[in-house]
Amino acid sequence: MTEQSGQGSARSQQDGAAGAPRFGRWSRRGVLGLAGTGVAGAAVGFVAGHASVDEAMPAVVDPATVVHPFHGEHQAGITTPVQEHLYFAAFDVRDTTTREDLVELLKAWTEAAERLTRGLEVTEDGAVDGPVLLPPDDTGEAQDMGAHALTVTFGFGPSLFTGEKGKRLGIADRRPAELKKLPLFAFDLLEDPISDGDLCIQACADDPQVAMHAIRNLSRIGFGTVRVRWTQLGFGKTASTDRTTPTPRNLFGFKDGTANVMADETAALEEQVWVPDDATPAWMAGGSYMVTRKIMMTIESWDRASLAEQQRVIGRDKGEGAPLSGGLEFTDPVFAAKNEDGSLAIDVDSHVRLAHPEMNNGTRMLRRGYNFVEGNNALGQLSAGLFFICFQRDPQQFIDIQNNLRGDLLNEYIRHVGSALFAVPAGTAEGEYVGQRLFG
């Protein structure tokens, strides 16, 4: 027996002002596709039992059937509405891999990824239609499940271009000057095996098995040419790129993504996220640089901090997500605002102040991170954190902001343990393969 809970989000009612369709009691999880997000096809009429019908109600679609086209001007998985689950893999090219091998792989990956994002098996034969005496082409665990909004995003790490490898692959002179190993920042405690990589694939989907299936099958195709260097699972997006769904919360319980670069901020995307058309080298035009940071969060210490301390550290209030200078979630922070006792309402060392464009020469980034939980350590403490992902047209944007976070109050509660930078080329046209402009 099940029943409906009476829980509604008061906050989502206030968002009308931000240009979002209004929706009352629906999940923040976005499993119910909204008409406003541009979902086409068999959108489905929707009449709520409790809500009055004259409130504009969203159309619902079966989340399993949501498909984001693989080909396009930019790769999907950057401004795409953030899905619920991440499976990320970094690969290294094998010592025996030639330029031709790698190009073959990129062609095979493109073809497979395009099929997977349509909810299809990795080949025509797939999981069960091939010869029974051979291993199936597709591993089968996502059979009949649908696309679940899967996106597959490819990137190239600095190490692909440098040293003997870059020469062998014939791309030593094609490395963008910006594409180099990220510097070691204050407090970094990086673990080599979970940092860097020659290539990466970011798979995001609203179902974890679909994301996992994509990486598993693409890894399988790469067998012999590349080897998996590290992988990362994530759940419960910690950022949104659209204002049509309530802002998600991270594992510190705060809304995360409020001041993110949103998919509809066309000007900001051009200025902050997409590599311009006159880029050097030209193959990166329309692409973006992706930074990943595995950040452990010391959950138990955080949970023992007072609400006041937590809010001081972030610079926003925990319930509404409003800046401590007042207003609602989407009100701009006023860093000069003072409390009655004359102290600053937003601490000078709070995370949002130090990360804010005002303190960073107007620099912004598109964040697209995920929570992770990896069991507990020997002390019984949670091994958990944020797999931070951000996109910018120049890695220097991340570097500058991260440097500015040196005095961040948040540093007492977090520890960066993994780090990587990838050049994410522009999207592909039909018939083109990922990286064709680099290798072609």
Add this chain to the structure above:
Amino acid sequence: MTEQSGQGSARSQQDGAAGAPRFGRWSRRGVLGLAGTGVAGAAVGFVAGHASVDEAMPAVVDPATVVHPFHGEHQAGITTPVQEHLYFAAFDVRDTTTREDLVELLKAWTEAAERLTRGLEVTEDGAVDGPVLLPPDDTGEAQDMGAHALTVTFGFGPSLFTGEKGKRLGIADRRPAELKKLPLFAFDLLEDPISDGDLCIQACADDPQVAMHAIRNLSRIGFGTVRVRWTQLGFGKTASTDRTTPTPRNLFGFKDGTANVMADETAALEEQVWVPDDATPAWMAGGSYMVTRKIMMTIESWDRASLAEQQRVIGRDKGEGAPLSGGLEFTDPVFAAKNEDGSLAIDVDSHVRLAHPEMNNGTRMLRRGYNFVEGNNALGQLSAGLFFICFQRDPQQFIDIQNNLRGDLLNEYIRHVGSALFAVPAGTAEGEYVGQRLFG
């Protein structure tokens, strides 16, 4: 821009015979609650764009609002329709914990779990309504998210009753004879830190953050009285207990749960799953024994096996899930059936034959396991498998079947690394706390 994929599951059309509501192109994930599953409240009318309206269409509900009552004859989370995500924790009682401390904790856990399963914060003050100079009662990451079908199921391990601890807690003489450490089985490679435990909590929900939030907050309440021994995350249920949703697939790509004890098999539940009313000790009446086994699956070896070999190992075909003796998914296997060449259609050492009640004196179990993926090892291989959970009225049912699986062809591809047994008492009445019949 998004579009709808045309993917539909042909197989789900065949299920009408099994008494399930018919549904064509909907997710196997059960995120759209079906009227047939007993979801009450604000069920919502539903009209598909593609399907013709005279086909009986399911009503959809927002998955966030699905609530399973905490109190009841049996604990929720056993016959409850299997949710998409698991967070499991085993705890040990601290050396300083008295009987009174533990009873207090069980009362606090009951109260908190009951609130959480209604989608509420852990206390009235919750995440943001308490005094700002104190740490909040609730960690806040599931704020406003709804219940997402959360169930919280408590169990007691053998070690709670034995040795000095059992004496201190005053329950040394209340241990059921059946409740003892599981034997070491053939091929077991158990790791102590992820086996056993004095107490356990199984949290299942259709959203991972909700399940995680439940265990995190219950662990927090237990601080000082118990410590976390081990935890396990799981996603993508590998069994179903109802036939209203398509059978899920495990990481070997096979349908899993086809021959499970289903929630509507009242007689089988009484015979196989629930401890009878005249049980000794009486406090276990209406309860069940839960076995958990962490089973690593050597994905890469499996993926290199031919389709024929994979099907021989399981004893069913991979596409439909039908027994190799023929028919459809829910057709009974015929173990005497032969191929044209005179060989047995279902290998004598296949998993389903050895696990089938016919080979086990009619013994069955209710399976409720989850997939897990924990990154990759140094060789780049997936660290993944099945967190097997089953419920039975007597642990001997599991022991007998597991012993019978000694010659299982599947053993070449799996490795048991974690093991635990817990006595799961009956459900609570309102005002009662979990374990009251044990401690009362």
